[in-house]
Amino acid sequence: MRDGFLKAGVALVALCGFVATAHAADYLGNAKAFLAKGDLKSAEIELKNAVRANPREMQAHSLLARVELQLGKPAAAEQQAREARAGGFDLDHTVPFLAETYLAQHKYRELLQDFPVASGSTAERAGVLVARGYAESALGNPDEAEKSFQEAQGLAPRAPQPLLAEAKLLITERNYPAAEKKLDHALGLDAKSPEIRLAKAQLLRVTGRLAPALTLTDQILSDVPGFLPARLERAELLLAQGKDDPARKEVAAVLAAQPGNIEAIYLQAVLLANSKDYKAADADLVRISGAIAAFPGGYYLQAVVKYNLRQITQAEDAARRYVARQPDSIAGKKLLALIELAQNRPADAVAALSGIERSGKADASVYDLMGRAYTQLGKSAQASAAFAQAVKRAPDNPALRLQLGESRLRSGDAADAIAQLEQSLALAPSIPAGEMLAMTELSSGQWQHAVATADKLQKAQPDSPAADNLQGVIKLTRFDLAGARAIFARIVEKHPDFMPARLNLAQVAELQGNLGEAERILGDALARQPGNGEVLTALVNLLLQQGQSERALAAAEQAHQAAPTDKGITAGLINLYIRLGQNDKALLLARQEPGSNEPDNVPLIAARVRAELAAGRKNDAAQSLRRLVAIDPAKIAPQRELAAVLLSAGDTAGARRAIDAAIKTAPHDPQVIAERIAIDLKTEGLATALATAAQLQKSDPGLPTSPALPGDVYMMARQYAKAAEAYQAALRQAPSTLLVVRLARAKAAAGQPDAADALLRDWLKQHPDDVAIGQIVASNDIAAHRFAEATRELERVIAKAPRDALALNNLAWLYQQAGDPRARSLAERAYLLAPSLPQTADTLGWILVQQGQAANALALLQRAHARQPANPAVQYHLAVALKDAGHPTEARKLLAPLVNSTAKFDDKGAAEKLLAALPKP
DSSP, X not given: OHHHHHHHHHHHHHHHHHHHHHXXXXXXXXXXXXXXXXXXXXXXXXXXXXXXXXXXXXXXXXXXXXXXXXXXXXHHHHHHHHHHHHTTOOHHHHHHHHHHHHHHTTOHHHHHHHOOSSSSOHHHHHHHHHHHHHHHHHTTOHHHHHHHHHHHHHHOTTOHHHHHHHXXXXXXXXXXXXXXXXXXXXXXXXXXXHHHHHHHHHHHHHTTOHHHHHHHHHHHHHHOTTOHHHHHHHHHHHHHTTOHHHHHHHHHHHHHHOTTOHHHHHHHHHHHHHTTOHHHHHXXXXXXXXXXXXXXXXXXXXXXXXXXTTOHHHHHHHHHHHHHXXXXXXXXXXXXXXXXXXXXXXXHHHHHHHHHHHHTOOOHHHHHHHHHHHHHTTOHHHHHHHHHHXXXXXXXXXXXXXXXXXXXXXXXXXXXXXXXXXXHHHHSOOHHHHHHHHHHHHHTTOHHHHHHHHHHHHHXXXXXXXXXXXXXXXXXXXXXXXXXXXXXXXXXXXXXXXXXXXXXXXXXXXHTTOHHHHHHHHHHHHHHOTTOHHHHHHHHHHHHHTTOHHHHHHHHHHHHHHSTTOHHHHHHHHHHHHHTTOHHHHHHHHTTSOOOOOGGGHHHHHHHHXXXXXXXXXXXXXXXXXHHHHHOTTOHHHHHHHHHHHHHTTOHHHHHHHHHHHHHHOTTOHHHHHHHHHHHHHHTOHHHHHHHHHHHHHHOTTOTTGGGHHHHHHHHTTOHHHHHHHHHHHHHHSOOHHHHHHHHHHHHHTTOHHHHHHXXXXXXXXXXXXXXXXXXXXXXXXXXXXXXXXXXXXXXXXXXXXXXXXXXXHHHHHHHHTTOTTHHHHHHHHHHHOTTOXXXXXXXXXXXXXXTOHHHHHHHHHHHHHHOTTOHHHHHHHHHHHHHTTOHHXXXXXXXXXXXXXXXXXXXXXXXXXXXXXXXX
């Protein structure tokens, strides 16, 4: 029985062995069938079953190794290839393939160590040499790589792989003709090789032959559906042709088979960035962060994504890495310039773009960026010239014409600004172009043209609330308050979330004296958009004007609670605390800022400086200012303020260092130079200040104020006679408007007003186009009641500078004095250009009063009085408006102290008569 049992057991074991072998063969057959269909995952399952069923099935190990590599599992592929090599399976191919798994894992040095070429068959050695060449290339040794590839060709002249390898090396060296010859030779040896055909498709793509490249990838995938590198290449080709949807399908197919495929994840990030899903694109780039450098456009893509996520520091780092690797890339330099602009470093942006301009390869977008950079630098002429070059290269681009129009406006060329804006509007009716054109026409006195522009925009965009809003703004500018109210009210009813109309409606209510209504309108707007900083500012200012500081503060605090991360609202609340004397609260809130030196944090850091200064913490304020300097070293305002704070804190040496740093940053800035001299005058005395001025003159003779510096020192020291002597000497050497103005001021301060006036008039006779001197002479004539002379001079000034608000205002006042009906039009233009100036509000308000529109004038005159409470003329004008608007008691309260004061003004007699006529309390 025992022997029989043993025999039966042996038979059973044999039977089990037979069954296992049969199963392994079945699994292997199934795997091959799946591979023929391109179903790698199913093939992987069957091959794993095969090697489990029969670990000695070396063909299964070999096939599994290749499948694992295609599925992006190089470590698993290496393990299976080692099993196949240990089993002696097809060493001619298995050994080179094992080396290939090393390449996939970036184990380049290990490959060179583990795979010598001293032994093995000719085919095996040739394959190893190819792998070694790839490793040498990856390590930055192209000569050694080429040597290995050529040795492989010598060993196996009929093998296509060495030719393919050398062609890839030639492609990296951009020797495309030689690479194509190698690939064509390789295809002659193996026309159906998917790897060689893929390399040819890649070569066709990089040389701009997209259509034949796409055809070739289609052929590869038709023959080998599971060849994923061909799908990735096809995706790249589709992307290059702007066909994102089919490219997305190819990438999805690869990721379904290989969820960790780095190239597929990268292409998916490109597609996400194209669709502006930057957050998702960033997540993909984080997944493959270690491999970004391997993609030619990897750092560029990362910079674009980070820029659009407003992660500017990271964007800059990526852009610089990209430009360092691709120094000839115009796209990279443009992106870097855009990032520089986002960080308020326009000078660096200009530097990045100037090289492109010098190369002659600058396109419209380069000049557009240069124009924006010069605009930030305050260089209107250069900005205008850059935008003009952009328009020259893209004359049908409405956005560029809008930019050019803006720049022309800033440089004072209103006529050409209007022409450019009209062309922009004609090319593509847009709200920005329409609004700017209409407002430019309004400020130039072309009222009917502005109305026509608004009508044209309204017809082009009949459903746009912004087009209707422009119609209302024109009526508001002309102080047709009833007409403006009707338009804004209609917009608010139809588009309740359109905030510009609500803000304008509130302004109309305020101008009409309906402060409660204005407050209600702004409150409703803030309830709809609790984080709207513009609405909040309007409401707070309105409440403060009414003396309701507690309610203003409550509104600001409520907005901060609704939007605690809004840096603008937070900074505004800090400023309001300071304005209301609640310095402890301001400092407490300011100290909650994150403490990071990011550009987006600048508003909070600046508010913190103000809070620290208000609390008397000068050292803390200096430290915060140093943070602002570190964020943007090219900006001189923080450096100047730092110098002032250090000087007030007694740190003279620190103040000098800070202002010297500012001079280094902006060596031609006259204000910085003046502050440097002032520090020496205050701390060392007149002699040292004069020595500093002389040194600065010598070091920077091109400084605009250089000839005036000695005179400026004497003016600071209040030695006006010596200042006049210094200016006079400089004027003889280099005549200029600047020196004439300074000399006139010195003479007037020294008690020689007639001599000062004579100097200005003599200069103007010789230089009749000098607008600055003309304005000063006109002001002197107004003060001396020489109204006819002042009128003639201001008319000449406005002919040359039609957007000068002060000149327009003064001429409007003169016209009103003379009963000229043009007064109101000029006053409206002046107020439109400079609504914050008390002079423009007073002049326009007084004209409205005299035209019987006291109710419309009241708010204007109240604003002027709030800004100039001691100005007797403004007080009188406001009193008349109050009386005419039906508020005699308030008028008397204002007039009584004015009439009883010693103040002298032209209308004092009229004020006395008005007071006498008002009913007594």
